[in-house]
Amino acid sequence: MPVFQAFYVSENEDKTFSNQIIERSTDDLPAGDVLIRVKYSSLNYKDALSSIGNRGVTRNYPHTPGIDAAGIVEASDSEAFTVGEQVIVTGFDLGMNTSGGFGEYIRVPAKWVVKLPRGLRLKESMILGTAGLTAALCIDKLIKNGLTPDKGKVIVTGATGGVGTMAVMILVKLGFDVVGVTGKAEGEVFLLGLGAKEVVSREAVNDQSGRPMLKGIYAGCVDTVGGNMLATILKSMQYNGVVSICGLVQSPELPTSVFPFILRGVSMFGIDSSECDIEWRKQMWKNLARKWKPEGMQTITKTVSLKGLPKEIKKILKGGQMGRVVVRL
Template identity: 50%
Template structure:
């Protein structure tokens, strides 16, 4: 197959990492049944951590990050996938400890590969990416738990981020009244996605000391953790549902049991890396059908491998808005 371009992270010294676009040989790719010519990848928070030497995400360097890839099968040793098939690969160990999607090729186990659903292009699939899949999974969980638009407002935290912005758009599309929590001055962007109200992070944390707060939310999509998740749970209405998928602010959660034993609040964890293929196929299919929203193209900025380094810095600083797609064709 020959040479391919990739975004490589190398360890230069104790806690010192460099990032550059390199040429590698496809023979260096890890083993797997399916070789995919990547057309698009996307930037997720986990990639920013992997690209800056976070050992909780990536144990060994040199390494090619990228937990998302969408492209065309070039070679396959299993009958389920044939050359020319359009596919999505995301989650599992891709981009963590297995060479990832910030490259023109990935080689992966066939169990990691999802067929591109009808109704999405490869580019749209990466505009969504793991962030969109996770947003879809959070929203689906609210629905599975019985949340209905008539029951009251839904809070989305980290609302201008990838998971947050897509959650706002899907929920609004389904008829929910969404309150978007943000640290940025981005009301117009969030209202265009369908948010009915925009709340500032500072204002939100003002009264958080009490064990229970006035009931406001019938459901929550939380991407931040820490005091934001604590406050959201304390403000969740009787038998409301809180989904927790992220730790952009903190991995901690300091709470009393009162929201659970007095209000019957349900706290549900969401993982997209290891969830079953059945869930994966179903949620991708919903993202292409009933969860599909018209603002998707406006949410994403398309960049090259060369522009990735700056985008990673912006993501770590929390200053990005929406999604970053990396074009590899």
């Protein structure tokens, strides 16, 4: 069976963690229906956590992270996939407790695999990756619950992160007026370059007044941070405003009241891209390949090899990453 290179994270005797690039055999991969030769992966915050030994992400080491992978079917025991097909795998257990996309091969269950839709290249699918899929799911939920461009502004928190960046780009493509939230000095120029109409600081959406309601400003929201920022935005939604939430970078706590929901009819939806329905997942990839495909994706993307991963992992853990990092295998 093929020998391949993989980014490998190991636990040391002193309980610290280190990484190296090693050669592995496909015989070492877990059981699964489809063997995929990985061409591209992408770096997500969850991958960075797995790379430093976070047990909330990865229970057992040594391990190869990478929750995203795009490549070519090498072998298949499933009638749904044939050798040579281009495919995408994101989420489920890939890169968490199953050997992930930071290796040249993965073996996974067929139910995790999506065929690369027409209109999308393998590299483009990894510029999008879990971040793009999550953003698409958030936006789809908002649109299905009444959000249209004429309703008003849509605010995106954590707007320079992976999901936030993709949410801004997709919403702009769909004709929405987007307000991006960032705490980075260089974030304003970055977000305005993506097409955001307005950029506000974290402090501007961190209300400490204790008031249960604020002026209704926003028609929609994609929130990636949680905490008091989300609570502030909920109080600032217009009547029948809609909010999709998918992250907890600031906090998992939500210090709010029922007032936004019962006085303004605000609706809030939780999004989980990891285990979402496969048919919804397929539809979102089709959207991302066609009418929702962000323009200028290459301009916000840095491409690295496995050797370049450690530097980028340190950067994302420090909150210094903007745009997307694609890993070329």
